[in-house]
Amino acid sequence: MESSQILIAGVGGIGCSWAKGAWSRCDSEADILLIDADDESFSDIERGHVLRLGSVVDKLGCASLPPLAEQRMRSVSSVVSKLMEPVELVILLTGLGGGTGTGAAHEFARQARLSGAIVIAVSAMPFEVQSTRLKIAEDGFDRLDKFAHVTVRLSLERLARQAREKGRSWQMGAEWVEDLVDGLVRTLLRMGLINLDLMDLRAIVEQEGNATLLVGMGEPEEPEKILHSAMMAPLAALDVSGATGCLIQIEGGLGMTLSQVDSVARLFTEALDSDAQVILGARVSEDLVNTIRVVTLLAGIKDSNQLQ
Numbered sequence: 001m002e003s004s005q006i007l008i009a010g011v012g013g014i015g016c017s018w019a020k021g022a023w024s025r026c027d028s029e030a031d032i033l034l035i036d037a038d039d040e041s042f043s044d045i046e047r048g049h050v051l052r053l054g055s056v057v058d059k060l061g062c063a064s065l066p067p068l069a070e071q072r073m074r075s076v077s078s079v080v081s082k083l084m085e086p087v088e089l090v091i092l093l094t095g096l097g098g099g100t101g102t103g104a105a106h107e108f109a110r111q112a113r114l115s116g117a118i119v120i121a122v123s124a125m126p127f128e129v130q131s132t133r134l135k136i137a138e139d140g141f142d143r144l145d146k147f148a149h150v151t152v153r154l155s156l157e158r159l160a161r162q163a164r165e166k167g168r169s170w171q172m173g174a175e176w177v178e179d180l181v182d183g184l185v186r187t188l189l190r191m192g193l194i195n196l197d198l199m200d201l202r203a204i205v206e207q208e209g210n211a212t213l214l215v216g217m218g219e220p221e222e223p224e225k226i227l228h229s230a231m232m233a234p235l236a237a238l239d240v241s242g243a244t245g246c247l248i249q250i251e252g253g254l255g256m257t258l259s260q261v262d263s264v265a266r267l268f269t270e271a272l273d274s275d276a277q278v279i280l281g282a283r284v285s286e287d288l289v290n291t292i293r294v295v296t297l298l299a300g301i302k303d304s305n306q307l308q
Ligand SMILES: Nc1nc2c(ncn2[C@@H]2O[C@H](COP(=O)(O)OP(=O)(O)OP(=O)(O)O)[C@@H](O)[C@H]2O)c(=O)[nH]1
Pocket: 011, 012, 013, 014, 015, 037, 038, 060, 061, 062, 063, 064, 065, 094, 095, 096, 097, 098, 099, 100, 101, 102, 124, 125, 126, 127, 130, 133
């Protein structure tokens, strides 16, 4: 795959800020598109694509009005279809519950899919105390889920709790999103390198049922801890046992051995369906010292496995 074939797209305020963070880690491997009604989101970016959904009248976003954002997103569909020409995969990042992300993300996913791209969406759900926003977000999630091949549900609640435990502000959760996007981009580029067909990825994301992404890190000698850290992700809880498709990327430092790769892969795929389709990738990264990072995309998870 070439860099112009993978697009990291941020929709709305949080989505754009996460997209910029993630892209800064892999800007030669992917392209970026920022979509927002609020010009603030574009202030600190020098390259990349920008889609402005605002108007002169209301400079500040879509004021919690998803239908307005949706309508504006629809009006730029010809620009989107041009931009999508080289794109094979979209990694869409958004925060639901406000106006722009909730209204525009699913419409953008629809347009991207129409142009033939695979769409993997990561969407943050609002804090539970924000009940009105939560309701808006749930509707937005259902719509987004209809068009995206994979829709990962990220909980701001969990993100905030974990950040607090580390003594950081909740926005620091972006680091988790960055790891995830960076890992995914590298996995897919690698798929291109070893000439695995993109159809393999399609076969996995198009499996019936839910899908999710996990990212875990730890020392090579302790694969159980790596799995545990992946399971602690700020995702809405989902029981992944019985998943029927899995793409797993294992990245480690110069000293990583094949048997370490094997034991991590074995552990991560143990709970899957016995006939599950598994695509495994492994690579060495000089910046990882005595650390293994695992990024997993699991699909074909049954609906009844939603724990919350
Ligand atoms: N508590 C808290 N929640 C936030 C904050 N920023 C964003 N959120 C949550 O994230 C969701 C999406 O926020 P944004 O990405 O800023 O919204 P947007 O898509 O730009 O929507 P509009 O600005 O209304 O057009 C909101 O519903 C909030 O639940 C924040 O600073 N504090």
